[in-house]
Amino acid sequence: MHVLVPAKSFAAAKSRLAAVMDAAARAGLARAMLRDVLAAVAAARGVGRILLVSAEPEAGRLAAAAGADWLPECTSLGMNAAVRAGAAHLSTAGQAPLLVLPSDIPMLQAAEVEALAAILAAPPRRAGLVRCADGGTGALGLPPGAGPLFRFGPDSHARHRQALLAAGLGPVSLDLPGAARDIDLPADLAALETGPAGPATRAFLDGGGLRPAAAAAVPQLAAGTR
Numbered sequence: 001m002h003v004l005v006p007a008k009s010f011a012a013a014k015s016r017l018a019a020v021m022d023a024a025a026r027a028g029l030a031r032a033m034l035r036d037v038l039a040a041v042a043a044a045r046g047v048g049r050i051l052l053v054s055a056e057p058e059a060g061r062l063a064a065a066a067g068a069d070w071l072p073e074c075t076s077l078g079m080n081a082a083v084r085a086g087a088a089h090l091s092t093a094g095q096a097p098l099l100v101l102p103s104d105i106p107m108l109q110a111a112e113v114e115a116l117a118a119i120l121a122a123p124p125r126r127a128g129l130v131r132c133a134d135g136g137t138g139a140l141g142l143p144p145g146a147g148p149l150f151r152f153g154p155d156s157h158a159r160h161r162q163a164l165l166a167a168g169l170g171p172v173s174l175d176l177p178g179a180a181r182d183i184d185l186p187a188d189l190a191a192l193e194t195g196p197a198g199p200a201t202r203a204f205l206d207g208g209g210l211r212p213a214a215a216a217a218v219p220q221l222a223a224g225t226r
């Protein structure tokens, strides 16, 4: 199974957190979450190539640190375009399942990646899906030769499920809390306080990365009781 992670440039990422985090804090959070996602994938058994698709200048260094490859993105054309480009790049790597993971799921566990790999490796030929609380897609796993069934965006889980069913790929929905927990909105920051965020994200939070405004969204962080 190859794994594809699209990531916006850190300067552009997490714009929905702008009300509670300044630009530096948002970039720091995006960087930390990406590092944790790549580390969880790299630690998982059953993973072949890992491809980071990004216009971020630091992406090459971060990918290399995780044993991943980097596909530079000339300009950010949206998640679907990035994933399509990455899938095309990987398709030259032979017939293997493809797992697409966003870069903003810092509680992803290696065991969750392995669970997705197991679904894609064993018959019958099927897809794997993880639904985020907001109706998005925390993980999309496709068997070899499935084609570019990428429908990321608003309500993407329902649209992925519909497309997969139409393609006869009977998606298996998995209950993987780490993959399902993407960090988009101020209310999501509280989940970082209580959930098992990865070491880079945890270090970012413990180092005051949220800044006072955002920390107010997470009282424990504001009170320094972490």
Ligand SMILES: Nc1nc2c(ncn2[C@@H]2O[C@H](COP(=O)(O)OP(=O)(O)OP(=O)(O)O)[C@@H](O)[C@H]2O)c(=O)[nH]1
Binding pocket: 006, 007, 008, 012, 013, 014, 015, 016, 017, 053, 054, 055, 073, 075, 076, 077, 078, 079, 082, 101, 102, 103, 104, 184
């Ligand atoms: N390579 C690449 N990745 C993208 C692009 N747009 C979104 N992504 C990634 O797709 C995943 C889900 O995107 P969002 O949840 O919208 O993340 P985001 O764009 O940082 O957040 P907002 O700015 O608040 O929309 C994240 O890993 C993003 O980094 C893009 O144009 N190019």
Ligand SMILES: O=C(O)[C@H](O)COP(=O)(O)O
Binding pocket: 079, 102, 132, 134, 135, 136, 137, 138, 151, 152, 153, 154, 156, 157, 182, 184
């Ligand atoms: O789930 C998706 O389609 C993408 O991750 C974007 O969703 P979001 O806007 O909920 O992060």
